[in-house]
Amino acid sequence: MPDPDPLAEFMTGFPPAADRRIRFDDGSFYAWPQMKWSFNHIEDLVPTRTVWRGDGASRPFEAGDPLDTAQIRFDTADGRTLGWDEAYDELHTDGLVVLHRGRLVHESYGGHGSADLPHVIMSCAKSFVGTIATWLVHEGSLDRDALVPTLIPELADSAWRDATVGQVLDMLVSMTFDEDYLDPGSEVYRYLRSAGMLPMAPDDPGPRSFYDYLPEVRPAGRHGEAFAYREPNINVLGWLVRRASGRGLADLVSERIWRHLGAERDAAFMLDPSGAETTMTMTVRDFARFGEMIRCGGRVGDVQVVPEAVADDPFLGGDPDLFTGAGPETMAGGSYRSQWWIRHIDAPEQARQGSQGDSHGSTRPMARGAHGQFLYVDRANQVVIARTGSSRLPPSTLLDPVVFPLFDAVIAELTSAPVDDAP
Amino acid sequence: MPDPDPLAEFMTGFPPAADRRIRFDDGSFYAWPQMKWSFNHIEDLVPTRTVWRGDGASRPFEAGDPLDTAQIRFDTADGRTLGWDEAYDELHTDGLVVLHRGRLVHESYGGHGSADLPHVIMSCAKSFVGTIATWLVHEGSLDRDALVPTLIPELADSAWRDATVGQVLDMLVSMTFDEDYLDPGSEVYRYLRSAGMLPMAPDDPGPRSFYDYLPEVRPAGRHGEAFAYREPNINVLGWLVRRASGRGLADLVSERIWRHLGAERDAAFMLDPSGAETTMTMTVRDFARFGEMIRCGGRVGDVQVVPEAVADDPFLGGDPDLFTGAGPETMAGGSYRSQWWIRHIDAPEQARQGSQGDSHGSTRPMARGAHGQFLYVDRANQVVIARTGSSRLPPSTLLDPVVFPLFDAVIAELTSAPVDDAP
Numbered sequence: 001m002p003d004p005d006p007l008a009e010f011m012t013g014f015p016p017a018a019d020r021r022i023r024f025d026d027g028s029f030y031a032w033p034q035m036k037w038s039f040n041h042i043e044d045l046v047p048t049r050t051v052w053r054g055d056g057a058s059r060p061f062e063a064g065d066p067l068d069t070a071q072i073r074f075d076t077a078d079g080r081t082l083g084w085d086e087a088y089d090e091l092h093t094d095g096l097v098v099l100h101r102g103r104l105v106h107e108s109y110g111g112h113g114s115a116d117l118p119h120v121i122m123s124c125a126k127s128f129v130g131t132i133a134t135w136l137v138h139e140g141s142l143d144r145d146a147l148v149p150t151l152i153p154e155l156a157d158s159a160w161r162d163a164t165v166g167q168v169l170d171m172l173v174s175m176t177f178d179e180d181y182l183d184p185g186s187e188v189y190r191y192l193r194s195a196g197m198l199p200m201a202p203d204d205p206g207p208r209s210f211y212d213y214l215p216e217v218r219p220a221g222r223h224g225e226a227f228a229y230r231e232p233n234i235n236v237l238g239w240l241v242r243r244a245s246g247r248g249l250a251d252l253v254s255e256r257i258w259r260h261l262g263a264e265r266d267a268a269f270m271l272d273p274s275g276a277e278t279t280m281t282m283t284v285r286d287f288a289r290f291g292e293m294i295r296c297g298g299r300v301g302d303v304q305v306v307p308e309a310v311a312d313d314p315f316l317g318g319d320p321d322l323f324t325g326a327g328p329e330t331m332a333g334g335s336y337r338s339q340w341w342i343r344h345i346d347a348p349e350q351a352r353q354g355s356q357g358d359s360h361g362s363t364r365p366m367a368r369g370a371h372g373q374f375l376y377v378d379r380a381n382q383v384v385i386a387r388t389g390s391s392r393l394p395p396s397t398l399l400d401p402v403v404f405p406l407f408d409a410v411i412a413e414l415t416s417a418p419v420d421d422a423p
Numbered sequence: 424m425p426d427p428d429p430l431a432e433f434m435t436g437f438p439p440a441a442d443r444r445i446r447f448d449d450g451s452f453y454a455w456p457q458m459k460w461s462f463n464h465i466e467d468l469v470p471t472r473t474v475w476r477g478d479g480a481s482r483p484f485e486a487g488d489p490l491d492t493a494q495i496r497f498d499t500a501d502g503r504t505l506g507w508d509e510a511y512d513e514l515h516t517d518g519l520v521v522l523h524r525g526r527l528v529h530e531s532y533g534g535h536g537s538a539d540l541p542h543v544i545m546s547c548a549k550s551f552v553g554t555i556a557t558w559l560v561h562e563g564s565l566d567r568d569a570l571v572p573t574l575i576p577e578l579a580d581s582a583w584r585d586a587t588v589g590q591v592l593d594m595l596v597s598m599t600f601d602e603d604y605l606d607p608g609s610e611v612y613r614y615l616r617s618a619g620m621l622p623m624a625p626d627d628p629g630p631r632s633f634y635d636y637l638p639e640v641r642p643a644g645r646h647g648e649a650f651a652y653r654e655p656n657i658n659v660l661g662w663l664v665r666r667a668s669g670r671g672l673a674d675l676v677s678e679r680i681w682r683h684l685g686a687e688r689d690a691a692f693m694l695d696p697s698g699a700e701t702t703m704t705m706t707v708r709d710f711a712r713f714g715e716m717i718r719c720g721g722r723v724g725d726v727q728v729v730p731e732a733v734a735d736d737p738f739l740g741g742d743p744d745l746f747t748g749a750g751p752e753t754m755a756g757g758s759y760r761s762q763w764w765i766r767h768i769d770a771p772e773q774a775r776q777g778s779q780g781d782s783h784g785s786t787r788p789m790a791r792g793a794h795g796q797f798l799y800v801d802r803a804n805q806v807v808i809a810r811t812g813s814s815r816l817p818p819s820t821l822l823d824p825v826v827f828p829l830f831d832a833v834i835a836e837l838t839s840a841p842v843d844d845a846p
Binding site: 015021022023024043047048050052055056057058202211239242243266268271 | 434437438439444445446447466467468469470471472473475478479480481539541625632634662665666671687688689691694696697698699
C-alpha cells in the first residue's frame with residue numbers, strides 16, 4: 001500500500017466528502033495524514049478555553065534581513081546531508097518563524113499550516129505552565145520545597161505523596177508510568193483518554209478526568225535521583241498552580257502573559273472532561289512572540305511583562321548529572337528545568353557562535369512537543385525559532401537528529417552576517 | 424420539589440464537585456439551571472470555529488448619560504406592573520447593553536454573565552447570516568429569485584425543490600417540520616441532534632449532519648403564501664451562501680463584518696458534526712456593536728463596513744399580510760424579512776417616540792433567539808438594545824409580554840431627556 005498523501009485535502013467543500021471528514025470522537029483526527037489538518041484546527045474538533053489577547057492592537061514584527069535559506073545545507077546526526085527544502089518536508093513542517101535580534105527574518109508554512117491558524121503545541125504548553133509556576137514561586141505563593149499533598153491532599157497515597165513541588169517542576173518524580181507513544185497499549189494512551197486528548201468510549205471503565213487519573217499513579221522509587229519525563233507531572237503542576245492561585249490556567253496565562261505580548265490571535269487550552277486545561281493552541285507567530293519575551297528577560301519592548309528572574313530561570317539550566325542516562329540520547333549533555341528542556345552548548349562552540357558573554361550564554365532552553373513542536377531560545381545569538389509540525393510518529397526526539405543541526409545551521413547563517421547595530 | 428437555585432455555582436473549584444460538573448455529551452449542559460452556565464461557556468463544551476476580530480485594537484464605546492433604571496416601571500402585556508429589578512430577574516438576564524445615539528448608556532450582567540464571556544445567541548445568528556446573504560444578493564452573486572436546487576442539487580427532492588432563495592431568506596417555505604420546543608419528541612429535537620446542538624447517542628440512527636438531514640425534509644404546501652418560521656431554512660440559507668461564495672460562514676462574517684466592528688473579542692460559530700457552522704457566540708458588547716453598525720446604515724464611525732442598502736434591508740420590513748395569523752401572537756402586526764424579525768410601530772406611537780422621519784422610522788428590526796436572546800434596532804429613536812438570557816423554556820416568544828414593554832419603557836426613558844446634540 002502506498003503511503004498516504006501527506007498533503008491530502010480534508011474538510012473542504014460544502015459538505016466535505018464522507019471520506020474527507022475529520023472528527024474527534026471517531027478518532028479520525030489523530031490518523032495520519034488527517035492529523036496534519038487536525039493540528040491546525042483543534043478548536044473545530046474539541047472544546048477549548050480561550051486565552052484572550054486583550055482588546056488592544058497586536059504588536060507588529062519589525063522585518064529583519066531575510067534568512068537566506070538557499071545557504072542552509074547541513075549534516076544530520078544520522079549521517080546525511082540535507083538542504084533546506086529536504087529538511088522542511090522531511091520534518092513535516094506546518095509553520096516556522098525565526099526571529100533574530102527581535103526581528104522577523106523568516107516565516108513560512110507547509111502542509112495545512114498558515115499564519116492565520118492556531119496550531120496545537122502539544123507539550124510545549126508545559127513551558128507556559130512552568131513559567132507561571134516559576135512566577136508563583138518567585139512571588140512566594142508556591143513553595144518549591146513543599147510536598148505536593150500539602151496543596152493536593154487527594155494525592156497523599158499516589159506517586160506524589162513524598163514529592164516536592166520542585167521535583168514536579170523539574171520532572172524528578174519516580175512513578176510507574178509507561179510512556180511508550182509507539183505502543184498503543186501503553187499506559188500513556190489510557191492517560192490521554194482521561195485527559196480528553198483522545199476519544200473515550202462510553203463504556204470505557206477508565207478515569208474520566210486527570211483529577212481522577214492522578215491519584216491512581218503508583219510510586220516506583222526515590223524522587224530526585226534522576227530526570228524522568230512523565231506526562232502526568234504536568235497535570236499535577238497545573239493542579240498545584242490552580243490550588244495555589246485559585247485560578248484556572250487560561251485566566252493566568254491570559255492575564256499575566258498573553259495580553260501583554262502583542263499577540264495577533266487568542267490562544268486556547270484544550271480541556272479534559274472535567275473542564276481542566278491541558279495543552280494549548282496558538283499561531284506560530286504568537287508562539288515566537290512568547291519565546292522572544294523569554295529571550296528578552298521577560299520584556300516586551302519597554303514593558304516588563306514577566307519578572308526578569310522568572311524569564312531567566314530556564315537559562316540557569318537543570319542538573320546535567322540527573323539528566324545523563326535518563327534523558328533522550330539526542331539531548332546528551334542537556335538538562336531539564338521548570339518544564340523547559342535545556343541544551344548545553346560547550347564553551348568553544350559558544351564562542352564560535354558569537355556569545356555576548358551573558359551569564360546564561362551556554363544554555364538553550366526549549367519547549368518541545370509531540371509530532372515536532374519546538375520553541376528554541378538562544379540568548380547568546382539572539383535568536384528565537386518557533387516551529388510547528390505534524391510528523392507521523394509522536395516522539396519529537398525522532399526529529400532531533402535533523403532539527404538540532406538545522407537550528408544550528410540557521411543560527412550560524414544568521415550570525416555569519418556582519419552586525420550593523422544592536423537593539 | 425423546590426425549584427433549583429438559578430444562581431447555583433457550576434464548574435468552580437479544582438476539580439469541580441461531581442454534581443457541579445457540566446458536560447455536553449451527557450446532556451447536562453442543557454439542563455436548568457446548568458444552561459445558565461453553559462450559555463456563557465459554549466467554547467468549553469463543544470467544538471467551535473473562531474470568527475477573528477482582526478489584529479487591531481477594539482473601538483471603545485463613548486459613554487452616554489446613564490439610563491436611569493429606577494425610573495423604569497411598566498405594564499406587561501399580561502397585565503402586571505414591573506420595575507427594573509423584577510423584570511431583570513424574571514427574564515433571567517445574563518447580559519444587557521443599551522446604546523443611545525451610539526453611546527453606551529447601560530451595561531449590566533446577571534446570572535453567570537460577564538463582560539468577558541461570549542454568550543450563545545441562538546437564532547440571533549440567523550440575522551448575521553441573513554446580512555451576509557443579503558450582501559451576496561446585493562453584489563449579484565446570489566439571486567433571490569433562483570430556485571434552491573440550482574445551487575443545491577441535493578435538495579431537488581426536498582421541501583426546497585421549488586422554493587426560491589428569497590423564500591428561504593424570508594421564511595416563506597412550506598415544509599413538514601414540527602418545531603414544538605416544549606415537546607421533547609418533536610422533530611426539532613432530532614434536527615438539533617443532527618446539527619450538533621444536542622448530544623447524539625452512538626447508536627442513534629438519525630442523520631449526522633444537517634447536510635444529511637435537510638434532503639429528508641418533506642414539502643407541505645405552496646411556498647410564499649404565509650410566514651412559517653422553520654429552523655432548517657437557516658441551514659439551507661447557510662448552504663446557499665457557502666455554495667454561492669465558496670466560503671464558510673466564519674470566514675465570511677470575520678472578513679466582511681467582525682474585523683471592522685472594533686469588537687473586543689472574537690466571536691465563534693458552533694459546528695455540526697460535519698464541521699458546518701450553526702449558531703454563534705459573542706459578548707453582549709460586541710453583539711451591540713453589530714446592531715449599532717446596522718442602525719448606522721452599515722457604517723462604523725466613518726467607515727462603510729456593510730453596504731448601506733444591505734444594512735437598510737431589514738428596515739424595509741416584510742409583508743405583514745403574510746405574517747398575520749402565521750407569526751407569533753406576541754408580534755401581531757409585525758413581519759419578517761431576510762432573517763430579521765420586524766416590529767411595525769404605528770405612526771402615532773412613532774411620532775410620540777420622537778421619530779426623526781427617516782424612511783424606515785416605523786420598523787424595528789430585531790434578531791431573536793431561544794431562551795431570551797435579543798438584538799433590537801430602533802433607528803427612529805437611535806437606540807440599540809442587545810441582551811442575552813437563559814430562561815428555562817426555549818421559546819423567546821414567552822418573554823415577549825415583558826420584553827417588548829420593557830424595551831419600550833427603556834426607549835421612552837432615554838428619549839424623554841432633552842437632546843443637546845446629535846452625532
